[in-house]
Amino acid sequence: MQPHLLLLTTPSSYRLPAFLAAAERIAAQITVAEDTPPTLARALPGKLLIDFSDQEAALRAICDLHATQPLTAIVPIDDSGVELAARACVRLGLPFNRPEAAAAARDKHLMRQLFARAGVPSPAFHLYSTADDLTALAQTIDYPCVVKPLRLNGSRGVIRADNPAQFIAAARRLAALLDQIEGTGTHEFLVEEFIPGFEVALEGLIDRGQVQVLALFDKPDPLDGPFFEETIYVTPSRLPIAVQREINEVTAAAAQAIGLEQGPLHAELRINERGAWMIELANRSIGGLCSRTLRFGSDTPLEELILRQAAGLPIESLSQTGQAGGVMMIPIPQAGILRSVDGIAAAEAIPGVEAVEITAPINYPLVPLPEGNSYLGFIFARGPDPATVEAALRAAHACLRFTIMPAIPLMTTTA
Incomplete structure (x- = not known):
């Protein structure tokens, strides 16, 4: 029987195309539920436009869908859909995380309280x-x-x-x-x-409460503030095996403290002389386009693993395949209007660089952190070892030139 999966997402999500491609690979029927203001919310073929903030109305829309086209699973692609997915799964009797666990994965204060109660090292x-x-x-x-x-x-x-x-x-x-x-x-x-130290990101899949580690990314650029814009992710990690084992153990303890039982896991930790510290944990996969660095078994993408688990389909392998990989999330250097991007061909000619994808639209405003929530784009590289991948990413970024003009305030007139 063909599985029917409901994907919860936002209009600006980077992740949706990869999940749709993965759904096609496993021959699943897909309905996309997109977080939409109530004035625009309506049903479209293959898509629900619903307001996630009005959870009762959203639940009714999901239940109505299930009544006519029974759902196999509900998969939140972004953080915004995690709590709605949990509540809908309870109502429909589908497997997922408890609503209380989903809430803690979204609310950093609840998360911190549960970490402290369970003795998970955290700030x-x-x-x-x-x-x-x-x-x-x-x-x-x-x-x-x-x-x-x-x-x-x-x-x-x-x-x-x-x-x-x-x-x-x-x-x-x-x-x-x-x-x-x-x-x-x-x-x-x-x-x-503030926890000083070297930062890493762990990608995992939770199965009946057990964390299965899929990848550990090093973040070689220091993240000491005043803002915390991430740039380079490289896997496999170059940290000693004993340190990696401690990272895995702290992550498992953190997921257990929150009560997560199923689905993807993305965790951010810091490592210093006192050990591994859990900074944040989310019940979703890695952000942006970064999942492109990961392949499993015979070239299976991360999104396919997530959908296969949700649909109850067999998973070939959780082991990474191929060479070391990395991604650079291109930071926004200043606020303004992006006018042009030069040097892409030169960047893609760097040995080991697989692609440079500029996701920021030309002639649109750029907002850097801490107010912004996006990047200029992504650089992807592979190589025989993590050091070679990191060097390729840095060399490619050095080739890029961004023309950013100051935004001109709108003029108003009075009669």
Whole structure:
């Protein structure tokens, strides 16, 4: 029987095309549910346009779909759909994570509380509000610290502060961003201990509560702030085997603390002389186009593994195949309008570079971190070892030239 999978996603998702291609590979029927404002929400052939924030209405739409076209599984592609998927699966009797676990994977304060309760090594933290007296609060905090929103991802809104003045500026900057995203009002945020060290990302698949490690990425560029824009990911990791084992153990403990039982896992950890520290964990696959660096068994992409597990189909192998791989998420150097990109051919001519994909549209505005949530594009490379891959990514990036013009404010006139 052909599996019918519901993919929950957002209009701006990088990931959807890869999941659609994977669905075609396994001959699955796909319906896409896209997070859409209520004024535009409606049903289209092969697609549901529903408002994820109105979960009761979204659940009714999913149940109506299931009544006429029974679903095999619901797969959230992005963070935004994780809680809705969990609630829908409970209502329909489909396997997935408990809603409480899904909520903790989305809310960093809940996540931190569960980590602390389970003894998972993670930063010390406090919950504050933008309505608090920031000047007084700044005198009570241990520095350096990290100011962090509860539910944004991709390092958006995350700012390091080394003293009271920087903390006040960071909290106000985050408040302005949350006003823009969530509406003007009072917002809660975290203040966390800054954990120094070398950062890694772990990609896994959870099966009946057990974390199966698929890949460990090194992040060779330092991520010390004041913002935390990720750039290069390279796998396999060059860390000692004993350190990698500790990373795996901390990740498994973190997933168990939250209560995740099924689906993809993406974790960010820091490594220093005190060991491995869990920074964040998400019930989704790696962001952007970065999954292109991974192939398993006889050239199976990551998205196919995820869909096969969700549909209850056999998985050939969880072992990576081929050479070392890496990706560079091209950072946005400044705000403005992207006018042109030069040097792509020269970058792709670098030995080991497989592709350079510019995802930022020409003549559209660029917003860097901490307010932004995207990259200029991606560089992909393969080679005999991680050091060669990293060198190829850096050489290719050096070939690229971006023309970014300042944005011109709109002029208004009065009669």
